[in-house]
Amino acid sequence: MGGRAVSFDVVILGLGYVGLPLAHQAVRAGLSVAGFDVQPDVVAALANGRSHVDDLSDADIGQMLAGGFTPTTDETLIADARNAVICVPTPLSEGDGPDLRAVTGAAAAIGRNLRTGMLVVLESTTYPGTTDEVVRPLLEQESGLVAGFDFHLAFSPERIDPGNEQFGPSNTPKVVGGYTPACTERAAVFYERFVDTVVRTRGTREAETAKLLENTYRHVNIALVNEMARFCHELGIDLWDVIHAASTKPFGFQAFYPGPGVGGHCIPIDPNYLSHNVRSKLGYPFRFVELAQEINTTMPAYVARRAQNLLNSDGQAVHGATILLLGVTYKPDIADQRESPATALARHLVALGANVIFHDPLVPQWMVPRADDLEGTVTSADLVILVQNHRAYDADHLARLAKRFFDTRGATTIPDAHRL
Numbered sequence: 001m002g003g004r005a006v007s008f009d010v011v012i013l014g015l016g017y018v019g020l021p022l023a024h025q026a027v028r029a030g031l032s033v034a035g036f037d038v039q040p041d042v043v044a045a046l047a048n049g050r051s052h053v054d055d056l057s058d059a060d061i062g063q064m065l066a067g068g069f070t071p072t073t074d075e076t077l078i079a080d081a082r083n084a085v086i087c088v089p090t091p092l093s094e095g096d097g098p099d100l101r102a103v104t105g106a107a108a109a110i111g112r113n114l115r116t117g118m119l120v121v122l123e124s125t126t127y128p129g130t131t132d133e134v135v136r137p138l139l140e141q142e143s144g145l146v147a148g149f150d151f152h153l154a155f156s157p158e159r160i161d162p163g164n165e166q167f168g169p170s171n172t173p174k175v176v177g178g179y180t181p182a183c184t185e186r187a188a189v190f191y192e193r194f195v196d197t198v199v200r201t202r203g204t205r206e207a208e209t210a211k212l213l214e215n216t217y218r219h220v221n222i223a224l225v226n227e228m229a230r231f232c233h234e235l236g237i238d239l240w241d242v243i244h245a246a247s248t249k250p251f252g253f254q255a256f257y258p259g260p261g262v263g264g265h266c267i268p269i270d271p272n273y274l275s276h277n278v279r280s281k282l283g284y285p286f287r288f289v290e291l292a293q294e295i296n297t298t299m300p301a302y303v304a305r306r307a308q309n310l311l312n313s314d315g316q317a318v319h320g321a322t323i324l325l326l327g328v329t330y331k332p333d334i335a336d337q338r339e340s341p342a343t344a345l346a347r348h349l350v351a352l353g354a355n356v357i358f359h360d361p362l363v364p365q366w367m368v369p370r371a372d373d374l375e376g377t378v379t380s381a382d383l384v385i386l387v388q389n390h391r392a393y394d395a396d397h398l399a400r401l402a403k404r405f406f407d408t409r410g411a412t413t414i415p416d417a418h419r420l
Contacts (some may be wrong), residue, residue: 003256008034008070010190013106015042015071017053017336018123018158018258019087024056024177025169027067027237034077038105046071050326054162062155067169078113083190085121086110086135087158098126100134102324111142117255119186121176125211131155131204132179132200134344148180154187155204157211163334170314173197177207208275216271221256224293226299229258229420233306240410240419258420260387260408261341262300264331300341303408303420304348308385310404310418320352324371324381325399327388335362342369342387347373355379361392378402386411 004253009031012019019035025032037043044339045052049062070077078084088102091270103124110120120139122131136147156176161167174195178184188198201207225239230240239258247255272293275286308318329335330341342358346368349356359371371377375398378384384396384402386409395411405412408420 008032008077008081009193010034010083010085011036011078012085012087013037013078013109014086014088014102014124016087016162017055017162018091019085020046020051020053020159021055021160021169022087022123023069024060024064026194027064027069027091030169031193032068033064034081036072036075036078036109038073040073041070042072050182054336055160055168057317075109078110078114081118083119083121085123085156087123088127088349090124092272095281098130098273100130104134104138107138108142110137111249114139114143114145114151114335115147115154116150117143119154119190120177121154121156121187121190123156123158123159123217125273126208127273128205128212129277130208136179145225145290146413148183152178152183153204154178155207156181156187157193157207157214159211159214160282163331170194171196173199174212175199175201175207177204179204212244212274216292217276218256219262219271219296220288221254222259222262223310225234225256225258225284225296225351228297230302231235233420238419254334257410258312258408259341260303260345260420261383262296263338263340263342297344301343302349303345303385303406304352305352306418306420307349307385307406308352310406311383314404317353318349320355321353321382323349325356325368325375326360326378326382326384326386326393327390328358328363329388329390332354332389333362337363337366340388340394345385345387360388361390374398 010026011034012023013034014038023033023035026075049058049065051058051061086106088106090098093099121375122135136153136260140146145151154176155175159172160254174191174196176184176187180185183341184200185217191198229239232290243255246253271289275289277396278286311318311321315320325342331336346356358368359374360365378398378401383404385406389409396414399405399412399414399417406416410419
């Protein structure tokens with residue numbers, strides 16, 4: 001293996017919402033890129049120029065292929081790369097820790113094909129210590145090489161924000177922390193080839209924890225306004241107006257907004273990794289995270305109760321009522337439904353006996369029947385709930401058409417709409 005020719009600058013393992021945009025940016029910067037994935041259908045689609053992530057079009061994939069991008073299910077191609085980056089999913093496992101099976105699978109595949117002088121970077125979000133305690137031993141066992149001596153090892157948290165038109169892989173600062181200072185430097189030099197700003201940390205654990213702090217910060221502040229939404233409603237206070245007023249302070253305040261729950265991978269899942277790590281290693285709870293989780297996960301049930309109360313106030317039972325959910329993705333203007341609060345909300349409403357239907361311009365099929373005639377269904381439904389405010393929706397116009405309109409996103413301005 002030592003005499004094998006190097007033909008790729010980088011192989012990216014995992015071609016999903018993180019790995020594919022990273023590969024796209026690397027190709028654009030002139031790097032030769034291979035993409036490894038264990039799902040043959042994903043690799044076949046990419047090889048045929050078809051994208052499966054929101055931020056990249058089929059035309060983007062076509063340009064990547066023209067630039068030499070090689071999608072593959074053949075792990076032996078890893079040996080042909082100078083650098084290997086792990087971008088596989090880390091879903092929540094039983095007990096609130098991360099499910100690291102995809103990470104260990106990727107690390108083992110790299111280990112079997114590891115060459116002296118290679119750089120291996122983990123980007124998958126996980127708990128502090130994973131790079132050193134889980135990935136490093138696997139790489140060393142499979143290859144017989146030693147991290148920090150024979151090959152370089154680092155962690156660099158992914159910061160992909162699907163649907164963000166302002167910040168992408170090139171202009172979002174890249175945090176890197178290596179197993180040794182030399183590993184940090186090697187990783188920084190690699191990323192500087194296609195990322196504008198690289199931020200070095202003291203080591204892998206600092207880089208791993210930085211990602212968790214970013215998402216815990218958002219998780220806790222979203223929980224704060226979600227809890228405020230409940231008592232402001234009871235007190236007759238317009239929280240959206242309160243947030244607007246507070247936002248005029250030019251220092252010391254950042255606006256966060258309530259909603260029907262939190263979705264995506266980062267907010268509802270990542271902070272639990274830190275909480276789980278603290279509990280398992282130190283024996284006490286990370287109370288802020290656990291409280292935030294408790295508040296945010298109960299928001300769909302709270303929205304369902306508010307919906308029930310809106311119908312009750314007009315003398316209509318929720319049982320048998322037709323309720324239309326508008327927008328079922330976890331973010332506006334993207335098709336990604338991972339951990340969307342709409343799923344839990346629909347289940348709560350169905351359990352109450354409601355006839356639940358949905359509309360989403362980006363989602364052709366979902367767990368309940370789809371309404372194709374948007375305005376007609378808005379007019380006929382007993383209650384319309386704006387769950388996700390896509391750009392395609394004119395919330396005030398739809399609220400005027402509806403018998404009852406419950407806005408969980410603060411998008412409406414007319415007095416007839418009920419806001420969270």
